[in-house]
Amino acid sequence: MEAGEGRSVVDLAAEAGGEDPATGLAAVAALRRLLEELEAVHVEAARRRGWSWEAIAAALGVKRQSAHKKHARRIAAGDRRGT
Amino acid sequence: MSMFARFTDAARETVAHAARLAAGARPPAPRLTTGHLLLALAETRDETVPASLALDPAALRRRLGAGPGDRDLLATLGIDLDEVRRRAGASASLWRMTRSPFRPLRVEVAGPGVLVPLAGGARKVIEVAQHHARRRGALVEQSDLLRGLLADARDESLTHLRAEGVNPARLWRHLNDPHAA
Numbered sequence: 167m168e169a170g171e172g173r174s175v176v177d178l179a180a181e182a183g184g185e186d187p188a189t190g191l192a193a194v195a196a197l198r199r200l201l202e203e204l205e206a207v208h209v210e211a212a213r214r215r216g217w218s219w220e221a222i223a224a225a226l227g228v229k230r231q232s233a234h235k236k237h238a239r240r241i242a243a244g245d246r247r248g249t
Numbered sequence: 250m251s252m253f254a255r256f257t258d259a260a261r262e263t264v265a266h267a268a269r270l271a272a273g274a275r276p277p278a279p280r281l282t283t284g285h286l287l288l289a290l291a292e293t294r295d296e297t298v299p300a301s302l303a304l305d306p307a308a309l310r311r312r313l314g315a316g317p318g319d320r321d322l323l324a325t326l327g328i329d330l331d332e333v334r335r336r337a338g339a340s341a342s343l344w345r346m347t348r349s350p351f352r353p354l355r356v357e358v359a360g361p362g363v364l365v366p367l368a369g370g371a372r373k374v375i376e377v378a379q380h381h382a383r384r385r386g387a388l389v390e391q392s393d394l395l396r397g398l399l400a401d402a403r404d405e406s407l408t409h410l411r412a413e414g415v416n417p418a419r420l421w422r423h424l425n426d427p428h429a430a
Contacts, residue, residue: 189306189317189325192275196322199273200333206361207339240359 209237251345252375254357256389258341259295263343263391264375266293271365280368283406284313286407290391290392292318296416297392299338299423302338304413312409346375370406374398392424399424 205226212222223233253261267289271278278285310318320330334340344360348369356375357366365374374397381396382389398406401419406419 168378189322192316193322193325195275196273196319196324197328199319200323200328201368202362203339204337204361206335207337210343210361211338221394240364 206237206240208242209233213237213241251347252403253344253346256346256393259293259297260378260389260391261316261344262341262393263293263394264346264358265288265341265360266364267371268344268360268363269319270315272308274315281365281371282368283374283398283404284369284409286371286374286394287406287409288313288315290398291395293305293391295391297390297394299420299427300360301420301423302395304410304415304420308413309409312412323416370401370404373401395420 171213209222209226212225219230219234223230226233252401253264253350256264256391263286267281267285270285286311288306290298291302291306291309294302310316320366324332339361344358346356346358349355349357354369356372358365358367374394377397377400378389378393390395398410399417401407402417408419410417
């Protein structure tokens with residue numbers, strides 16, 4: 167399987183575990199993006215089931231204000247305009 | 250109502266993938282461009298896209314200065330991105346593309362963890378794609394997105410296509426007649 171810049175996944179894996187930190191750091195950044203995506207998926211699902219921002223924040227272990235600020239605009243835009 | 254309501258799942262996935270490419274760029278791209286759409290089309294293409302769009306996604310990534318994709322980076326950590334998304338129910342149906350009622354030139358793509366506005370060129374691609382689909386009385390499919398990309402001869406995505414050895418005129422003929430030479 168060919169990855170970006172002509173390198174295979176095996177090459178990338180070797181680099182990630184090697185001395186060049188660039189691939190390892192890029193993998194961590196990708197993991198962070200995946201984490202954000204998963205959080206958004208589950209927050210959206212919780213809101214659809216009627217969860218309050220307080221309950222969502224408690225489940226995530228963050229303050230209500232942080233959860234609301236991070237997700238409310240995107241979810242509200244979707245609710246207002248439908249899917 | 251989301252503009253995606255009139256898109257096939259595959260075309261929706263292409264635009265969502267382009268939005269992920271823009272948001273995942275280092276540093277994050279402020280706008281979703283025609284380059285993101287072209288790479289997304291190369292990486293998610295279905296059977297509606299003619300074979301004459303003979304693009305090597307890895308080569309195109311190099312040309313656009315994009316690094317390895319998240320799928321490959323996460324694989325180095327032993328994570329199967331597609332499987333994680335499948336288990337989380339993160340389907341293309343969670344994505345929306347909307348035009349601002351107050352600023353009609355502003356079109357945004359929003360999905361889990363991503364909110365990115367379209368650059369002018371990318372917006373035109375979507376509008377041309379919608380035009381072709383409407384004319385057929387069908388949903389916007391990936392081939393319509395390709396028609397949108399080919400519509401502006403001055404757009405940089407055509408420069409990338411030519412540099413990758415793709416003949417845009419031949420591709421256009423194949424879009425309109427799959428059996429053309």
